[in-house]
Amino acid sequence: MTNLESAPASSPTALMGVRLLGSGASVPDRILTNHDLSQMVDTTDEWIASRTGIHERHIADGEADSVANLAAKAGQQAIAAAGLTAQDIDLIILSTSTTDDLFGTAGRVQKIIGADGAVAFDLVAACSGFVFGMVTAAQYIRTGVYKNVLLIGADVLSRWVDWHDRRTCILFGDGAGAVVLQACSPEQNGLLGFELRSDGKGNDLLNVNYLGRSTFNPITMNGQEVYRFAVRRVPEVIEKALHYASLEVHDLDWLILHQANQRIIDAVVNRFGIDPAKAVSNMGKYGNTSAASIPIALNEWVQAGKIQPNHLVAIAGFGAGLSWGSAVFRWG
Template sequence: MTNTASSLLGVRFIGSGSAVPDRVLTNHDLAQMVDTNDEWISSRTGIRERHIADGEEDSVASLASKAGQKAIAAAGLTPQDIDLIILSTSTSDDLFGTAGRVQKLLGAERAVAFDLVAACSGFVFGLVTASQYIHTGTYKNVLLIGADVLSRWVDWQDRRTCILFGDGAGAVLLQASSQNKPENNLLGFEMRSDGKGNEFLNINYLGRSTFEPISMNGQEVYRFAVRQVPEVIEKSLHYAQLEVNDLDWLILHQANQRIIDAVVNRFGIDPAKAVSNMGKYGNTSAASIPIALDEWVQSGKIQPNHLIAIAGFGAGLSWGSAVFRWG
């Protein structure tokens, strides 16, 4: 397979869905917990509130299945039509994997299901992985879900990290194009990893079945993102034989508004093309891109045939981009 995603069978994007917990934690709420305030948080991150899991009903499996149900319905399919479920998550309910639970909750009895762990790059990596199964003709209908419950791993006394993260899930239904009309709407992609930067963002195992809370060097992650993300977007556009001005939408991982602004300035594109909803959700890791995508689809902003570039980046370090046409 090549990064132009050309192959025997093409990929279509036919449905999306998302789900977040009901509980909302605002910046003002956080100011009652740690030494911070709304202006300090919002001016530095763009985040004003986030949705936080509250009980078993907000498990990764529960949120992922709700998002998946909506994507399946939007695509006009049933759970029995799904051949493969890929769950991109770094906060699994079960260290052995959560995709099987999602399959059960969905009633997608025919589907193969597995987890994919790539932190905040998980949705992009999952999208490329899903496309390979479709290109080779192995599966026709693939449900890709990004879901994370990062609140489980936050130190709520650490104001450097507790202000950033929220919980949620987003899903996209990918389908093989008809052999009579073999269009391929995944136009290009690029994925990269650099383990030398692993120490900048992680949740390390401490022994005796315990892990430390999220540890992050925010300055290093910011420098990494503004340097590397534009490059992989340019690469995926090159493979797609497109220019940045051809895009209708740019959807970056919703980590920090300053990162989005830096990428927009680097490309010199209209800021209105850069999707941003982190003000309402915070950083939801692998869920952030599909939640934002679904919100723009549901609002009618994203229309069939719109050209979209997505880019994820985070722990690993890992980063990647994909360019596709919606529909």
């Protein structure tokens, strides 16, 4: 039995289906360009763009750009796009590694959007957080516990960047993205397959470590090893998720990878031999926004009318932990 197979629809134990609908996104107004960075560290626009595909990123500027506020704005957009109100939301999952409060930020988001009847909690899986959150949300829906789940990926990584380290400060930006997952009949199920993986042996490749006395190190990363890990492991989980969905990669309308590096996207596209136009890329404008990168990209393509109802989409996240995963769904 695959990871999303259920009992026959006529069975009293049949699992509910899951629809994905309604997206939203929010980023800070402040933009930091590669030229701006060249005034801060020894780098150039050409050097950054040629190695990462990034030209600029949005950077939080004060309390207005807190994780909670960015997440709430994205969430409100997603709820409205889904044709719902905040009172319809049963569960809020906030995927973030940069919480405003070490006790959790999802409760603040719940308060801001007025989802008084929802349960709210944070989920930490770094740049894989949105994929892990989607699979987690689906389990609550498929077992009949909740009907409408707001899933948000939000990170303010600029808090943890060493702006004197040109290896890492060029990569990261801030923002939030959100979708609504909703219960439906098994016949209408849109979440078709997934695969999640973790490997703690690679935990030291990407960290924000606790130093004691309520302080943390800035982001440290072994970029070459993370790149090797991503180009080797990400195609595997995409293939597995497609297998569970009884689909082939060429059936996909869109592939949305975590927006970490254009070279990684290009390597995965080449591995599969698919049309590069199917691979969503917007990191040039936003940089690596961690758990927010996939939903920000998804929302941009939905708003542009590129992702249409019934389009088949595969997403894949990868990052610290090490963690990586993929999900395949039919939009709308």
